[in-house]
Amino acid sequence: xxxxxxxxxxxxxxxxxxxxxxxxxxxxxxxxxxxxxxxxxxxxxxxxxxxxxxxxxxxxxxxxxxxxxxxxxxxxxxxxxxxxxxxxxxxxxxxxxxxxxxxxxxxxxxxxxxxxxxxxxxxxxxxxxxxxxxxxxxxxxxxxxxxxxxxxxxxxxxxxxxxxxxxxxxxxxxxxxxxxxxxxxxxxxxxxxxxxxxxxxxxxxxxxxxxxxxxxxxxxxxxxxxxxxxxxxxxxxxxxxxxxxxxxxxxxxxxxxxxxxxxxxxxxxxxxxxxxxxxxxxxxxxxxxxxxxxxxxxxxxxxxxxxxxxxxxxxxxxxxxxxxxxxxxxxxxxx
Numbered sequence: 244x245x246x247x248x249x250x251x252x253x254x255x256x257x258x259x260x261x262x263x264x265x266x267x268x269x270x271x272x273x274x275x276x277x278x279x280x281x282x283x284x285x286x287x288x289x290x291x292x293x294x295x296x297x298x299x300x301x302x303x304x305x306x307x308x309x310x311x312x313x314x315x316x317x318x319x320x321x322x323x324x325x326x327x328x329x330x331x332x333x334x335x336x337x338x339x340x341x342x343x344x345x346x347x348x349x350x351x352x353x354x355x356x357x358x359x360x361x362x363x364x365x366x367x368x369x370x371x372x373x374x375x376x377x378x379x380x381x382x383x384x385x386x387x388x389x390x391x392x393x394x395x396x397x398x399x400x401x402x403x404x405x406x407x408x409x410x411x412x413x414x415x416x417x418x419x420x421x422x423x424x425x426x427x428x429x430x431x432x433x434x435x436x437x438x439x440x441x442x443x444x445x446x447x448x449x450x451x452x453x454x455x456x457x458x459x460x461x462x463x464x465x466x467x468x469x470x471x472x473x474x475x476x477x478x479x480x481x482x483x484x485x486x487x488x489x490x491x492x493x494x495x496x497x498x499x500x501x502x503x504x505x506x507x508x509x510x511x512x513x514x515x516x517x518x519x520x521x522x523x524x525x526x527x528x529x530x531x532x533x534x535x536x537x538x539x540x541x542x543x544x545x546x547x548x549x550x551x552x553x554x555x556x557x558x559x560x561x562x563x564x565x566x567x568x569x570x571x572x573x574x575x576x577x578x
Contacts, residue, residue, distance in 0.1 A: 253307060259385045259394060260304045263401075266378050267296045273371045281364035284351050285411050285431040288344040289368070292404060292438060295340050299333035299400070303393045324453060330396045331449030337400070337442030341435045348431035355424035358415075365415050372408025375401045396445055403441045407434050452487065461485050461492060463566040465520065470564045472519040476500055476512050478537050478546045480564060482572040493529045494520065499574060501548055502536035509534055535574070545577055 271293035278286045306329035358364075379401030386394030414430035417423075462485055469480060479499035486493045500512055517530040537546065543556040562568070562575040 255385065255389055256307045256391055256394060257304065259382065259389075260300055260307065260397075263378055263382060263397060264297065264300045264304070266374060267293060267300055270371045270374055270378075271297060273367055273374075277364045277367035277371070280360045280367065281358050281415070283358050283364060283411075283415065283427050284344075284348050285414055285427050285434060286364060286368065288340075288348070288431045288434050288438075289371075289404070289407055289411055291340055291344065292337070292407070295333075295336045296397075296400065296404070298336060299329070300397060302332050303329050303397060305329075306393060307391075326391065326393045327449050327452040329393045331446050331453070333393075333396060333400065334442045334445030334447075334449060337445065338439050339442075341439035341442060344431055344435035344438065348428045348435060352425060352428040352432065355428060357424065358418055358427060361415050361419045365412055365419075368408050368411050368415070372405050372412070375408065376405040379405060396448075400441065400445070403437070407437065410434060410437075459566065461487065462570065464523070465492075465494060466564050466566045466569050468520055468523040469516075469569070472523070473561070473564070474512070474515065475547045475549065476504070477516065478548070479535075479562070479575050480569060481574055482533075483569040491527050491529055492524060493531070495531045495533075496569070497533045497535055497572075499535045499537055501546075501551065501553075502538065503553065542576060545575065 271290065274286065274290035274293050277283075278290050303326075306325045309325045379398045382394050382398030382401060384398075385391075386396075386398055410430065410433070414426055418426045462483065465483065465485060469477075477498060478501070479497075481497050481499075483494065483496040485495075498513065498516065500509055504512070513530075513532045513534065516532065517528065520528045520530060543551075543554050544559040545562050546554070547558055547561050548554075559577060562577065568575060
């Protein structure tokens with residue numbers, strides 16, 4: 244089941260990225276035509292960023308192929324983290340493009356040039372901006388469906404480009420109305436700063452994921468799944484950690500079970516826990532569990548096991564498992 248779903252995800256990701264590559268080439272062509280028509284530095288900035296879209300989408304496509312490779316002795320957790328490297332690569336290219344635009348626009352602010360055919364430039368920019376908005380929306384939706392950070396990052400990048408196009412249209416309109424030569428390079432500088440901020444956010448997210456920064460959203464979903472599917476024998480869960488490797492989520496936790504269970508029954512409870520999690524996570528969870536026996540450190544008042552002949556206290560209530568208390572490396576108590 245896992246291999247089938249994984250294969251479906253890979254094919255869906257490849258199809259999405261290929262589609263985006265095709266449209267990226269078309270949009271880039273439109274933007275460079277708009278630059279040749281207007282000779283606007285701001286439009287050139289937007290066109291250059293389209294080159295970055297093509298480069299990053301190509302690297303994303305490669306990262307999808309690479310991350311789908313089976314685990315081996317050198318990569319026991321698989322190859323999924325290359326997707327985060329793809330996001331960092333995209334962020335670095337965006338920052339580099341922004342720096343280039345910043346220097347070129349600074350020069351043209353001192354030595355401004357006259358724009359041409361502004362009306363045609365506005366129309367072409369509007370067409371490309373509308374196309375980027377729909378592509379970005381599609382990529383973000385597919386990224387969330389397939390649990391793919393690179394697809395989501397590409398979608399966010401296209402939405403940023405859409406805002407850039409809106410700014411370009413406003414700037415070209417102001418130039419058309421006023422004829423002030425400094426409007427174009429000043430707008431390009433503003434866009435360069437905006438582009439670099441976008442690149443910085445992508446790069447930071449990539450580094451956080453590569454360094455296994457705690458993913459609060461994933462842990463929150465895991466906590467909700469465990470709480471909603473908990474069984475009586477699962478007395479307590481704590482010291483929960485998670486890592487993402489492409490489509491897969493690796494989860495470690497400590498599970499407290501009744502001390503009198505046989506080894507076979509303990510194994511059965513761990514498999515049940517894994518099954519319940521995978522049902523809510525599209526069969527993408529790899530679970531490693533350290534089992535603890537219940538003892539005097541864990542009061543009976545939070546244990547809901549029925550007909551326990553070893554019970555020393557009456558059951559009061561179970562501790563609710565939340566994102567905040569599951570990650571603590573300490574058994575839970577009522578007081």
